Amino acid sequence: MADDLCIAITGTPGTGKTSICDYLQKKGFTIYSVKKLAEENECLGEIDSNDDSAPVDIHELADKWQCEDAGIVFIDGHLSHLLDVEAIVVLRCSPATIDERLKSREYTKEKIAANVEWEMISGVWSEMLEFEIESPCLELDSNSKAPKQLAEEILDWIEEGCQSLSVEDNASRAIDWLSTTT
Numbered sequence: 284m285a286d287d288l289c290i291a292i293t294g295t296p297g298t299g300k301t302s303i304c305d306y307l308q309k310k311g312f313t314i315y316s317v318k319k320l321a322e323e324n325e326c327l328g329e330i331d332s333n334d335d336s337a338p339v340d341i342h343e344l345a346d347k348w349q350c351e352d353a354g355i356v357f358i359d360g361h362l363s364h365l366l367d368v369e370a371i372v373v374l375r376c377s378p379a380t381i382d383e384r385l386k387s388r389e390y391t392k393e394k395i396a397a398n399v400e401w402e403m404i405s406g407v408w409s410e411m412l413e414f415e416i417e418s419p420c421l422e423l424d425s426n427s428k429a430p431k432q433l434a435e436e437i438l439d440w441i442e443e444g445c446q447s448l449s450v451e452d453n454a455s456r457a458i459d460w461l462s463t464t465t
Contacts, residue, residue, distance in 0.1 A: 288441065289350035291363035291418075294374030294425075295402040297384035302430035303374070303437070304359040310434070313352050317344070317360025324348050334394045341365045355441065364411055364418075370445045371411070372437055373422045375458045378403050380426055403461055408454040419447035422457055 292300045301316075308314045317339060321327040326344040330337045341362045349367055350356055364371045376384075378399045385395045411420070421440050423433055440446070447453065 287353055287355075288370060288445075289352075289356045289358065289366075289368045290437075290441070291358045291360075291366060291368045291371045292374065292437075293361055293364040293371060293407055295376065295381055295406065296361055296390075296398050297381040297388075298374035298376040298402075299425040299430055299433065300359050300361070300374055303425075303434045304357055306430045306434045307357055307437075313354065313356045315350075315356065315358050317341075317358060317362050317366070320344060320348055320358075320366075334391060336394075361407075364407060364416060365414065368418055370419045370441070370447075371416070371421070372440075373407050373420060373457075374425050374433075375405075375422060375460075376402065376425045378460055405454070405457050405459070408450075408457050411450050412454055415450075417450055419445040420450060420453045421445070421447065422453060424458060 292304055294300055304314045318327065318337075321339040321344050324344055324347045326340040326347065328338040328340065339362055342365075345366050350358075358366060358368060364373070381402050382395055382399050385398055390398070410416075421437065423436060425433055428436075448456070
């Protein structure tokens with residue numbers, strides 16, 4: 284396994300990022316959340332009454348924060364792929380499952396719809412292409428696998444040297460929910 288790596292665990296809300304990171308933390312890995320990093324670096328805005336969340340100024344956070352920890356560190360958050368990391372894990376989940384999970388969190392209908400749409404259009408991949416992010420990437424479908432199983436797949440990928448195609452090639456092969464939904 285690599286000595287020092289900072290790895291983003293990203294994906295639409297409801298894909299299982301925090302559940303996987305909780306498992307990795309229990310295995311002894313250091314975990315940071317984008318929200319906590321934003322708070323600590325004064326990059327978190329006021330809570331928006333429309334969606335009951337505080338916006339993260341991810342570009343300012345990327346300028347202010349750099350991972351200086353030794354070992355393998357994971358960053359949990361749907362914007363984590365926009366930070367300075369050595370590798371990225373993109374979690375995907377069917378829009379129907381995201382809808383169910385976000386309803387159980389009591390998200391508003393508008394916020395659920397926005398996140399379901401984001402997943403349907405592969406929003407994370409679109410951002411990585413837009414910002415020309417070239418870190419090694421691993422896409423995992425979190426629909427039918429437990430967080431422990433997904434975390435072990437991530438650790439295996441790291442052990443194998445984070446082998447990856449280019450972001451463009453990965454994005455072109457990404458899960459396409461639009462073609463699988465009727």
